[in-house]
Amino acid sequence: MGEARRTYFSTKGITRLLLLVAVFASTFTSTEIASSAQLYKVRIGEIGKTDLFFVGHKAFKYTERGYNSYYGANLYLIPCVKAEDSDCIESLSYRVSNSQEWKKAELDSSWKIPANGVPMVGSDKGSPSAMFVIRNLVATPPDPENNYPASGATSVWKVSQTGHDSNFRLFLNFNLSGTNPDPKSEKILWKEFTTQVLPISGYFPHSDGIPSGRADNSFGNIAGLKVKVRVGILKQILNGWVHSRTTNPEISYGVDSASGEFVDFSGTPLSVPTAEAVMDETQYLAAWEKPYMKSYLKQWGLRLSDLTVNPGGGGMWASTSGIEQGELKMWSAYEPYWSKTAASISSLWKISGEGNLNLQKFNSSECVSEGKIDGILATNATQYSPTPPTFVESSQELSYQLAAPHFKDANEEFKGTYSLVISEKLAHCIWGKSLTNASARVSILNSDGKSSVVSQSLNKRSGFYYFDVNGFGFSAPTIRIKLTQDAVVDSPTPKIAIASAKKMATITCVKGKLSKKITALKPACPTGYKKK
Numbered sequence: 001m002g003e004a005r006r007t008y009f010s011t012k013g014i015t016r017l018l019l020l021v022a023v024f025a026s027t028f029t030s031t032e033i034a035s036s037a038q039l040y041k042v043r044i045g046e047i048g049k050t051d052l053f054f055v056g057h058k059a060f061k062y063t064e065r066g067y068n069s070y071y072g073a074n075l076y077l078i079p080c081v082k083a084e085d086s087d088c089i090e091s092l093s094y095r096v097s098n099s100q101e102w103k104k105a106e107l108d109s110s111w112k113i114p115a116n117g118v119p120m121v122g123s124d125k126g127s128p129s130a131m132f133v134i135r136n137l138v139a140t141p142p143d144p145e146n147n148y149p150a151s152g153a154t155s156v157w158k159v160s161q162t163g164h165d166s167n168f169r170l171f172l173n174f175n176l177s178g179t180n181p182d183p184k185s186e187k188i189l190w191k192e193f194t195t196q197v198l199p200i201s202g203y204f205p206h207s208d209g210i211p212s213g214r215a216d217n218s219f220g221n222i223a224g225l226k227v228k229v230r231v232g233i234l235k236q237i238l239n240g241w242v243h244s245r246t247t248n249p250e251i252s253y254g255v256d257s258a259s260g261e262f263v264d265f266s267g268t269p270l271s272v273p274t275a276e277a278v279m280d281e282t283q284y285l286a287a288w289e290k291p292y293m294k295s296y297l298k299q300w301g302l303r304l305s306d307l308t309v310n311p312g313g314g315g316m317w318a319s320t321s322g323i324e325q326g327e328l329k330m331w332s333a334y335e336p337y338w339s340k341t342a343a344s345i346s347s348l349w350k351i352s353g354e355g356n357l358n359l360q361k362f363n364s365s366e367c368v369s370e371g372k373i374d375g376i377l378a379t380n381a382t383q384y385s386p387t388p389p390t391f392v393e394s395s396q397e398l399s400y401q402l403a404a405p406h407f408k409d410a411n412e413e414f415k416g417t418y419s420l421v422i423s424e425k426l427a428h429c430i431w432g433k434s435l436t437n438a439s440a441r442v443s444i445l446n447s448d449g450k451s452s453v454v455s456q457s458l459n460k461r462s463g464f465y466y467f468d469v470n471g472f473g474f475s476a477p478t479i480r481i482k483l484t485q486d487a488v489v490d491s492p493t494p495k496i497a498i499a500s501a502k503k504m505a506t507i508t509c510v511k512g513k514l515s516k517k518i519t520a521l522k523p524a525c526p527t528g529y530k531k532k
Contacts, residue, residue, distance in 0.1 A: 045274030087149030273342030
């Protein structure tokens, strides 16, 4: 309730990262359940703005059929029209595979919000089947006095040379959500932003409603996307830490002499698995007896009996649900029952933030920049914390948790990606100002007890340090990254690699006329053989 939408679009182990980072991943098992038993299914994955076309609205109160409702502000930024426009989308750019050239997508203006608006539909209290129109949603002009930029709907963009037909479009949502702290004032306080690009096939611009299409689970040949927005009011929410569903995330700030300040968000789309746990009733209810889960019930005023109303219901929790102080509590509660294989895979490009999220004690003006983003966390893991990493004082490490199924499908292991971007100002607060000769030392401890180590150059671009860890399996228990004194590389492109830095050596062993080549970290000849 609260958005106008047409649902044609379908999208749809714990790994710990320690930075100075460690990643711990567990092996996931699913329990066999007798076919006669009642099954309970729980999923964790990407939900929400992944499959909907939206029209925004300002905050308002509504009374209908004897009860009151409050609708917080839920805006969608519109493309810029004039040079002096602020807090708007200046452009959407993309690049195709095997090319570094950024192409500008073309705004598709074939659909506009109807003059009489788009109905916001709700239901009577306690009666989901009794539907009625709450109000018609229309575009709203900027209202700087009350913190509102201009708002409209999801914007639609055309692209070419991406391997799609002429009815393919990119839907761009740049959403702001907020509330009125003072009920006597209309001034809004922004709480969260999300910018997301959706690949849509079969696009059709209905004149009497919202556009239709179906979510394409592939971006085709699109290898990178960049959203450029002008910022004014937006600086109130575009700050602190943000989290991203991209690989190679980058952020840059600039000032245009005509249009003012802007920020670019860019990255590569990635695939995110949905995890599924299957249990019988005893197992399901036992999970909810764990301390965190019981407190979660209490928080929402629920009882255990409420959870058995829809046993096979395939309850879906968001990727950032059930997390407490960075710990993936809900995932742990269902730990024995997660399937090793993903239930589905979603292709995503998404960046979100809640503003003013700071890294524990590093929240002074010496460490953070007002009106600017301090850090980005990006991963393809099913579940992750949307908050900054936890700083471990004793080891000077940043600790972070991830979780995902072990396999992408029956034949392919799911490989993890994790990127951390930290502003130069914050990095100096965490690790000191002498980062001129720093590099990231990555160690991987496999489940069989063997380890590999690599020193990774610490890349710095446009005032940010970039750490990238790719290719780890969610059965690998530990990854750690520590800073050592080597060299910082100012590089226009990210260097991404996880490999063994302990070089393998090869020796030749002989026994009479027989010879063998032995390759290992510390090769030794078998019994009876001598090194040649």
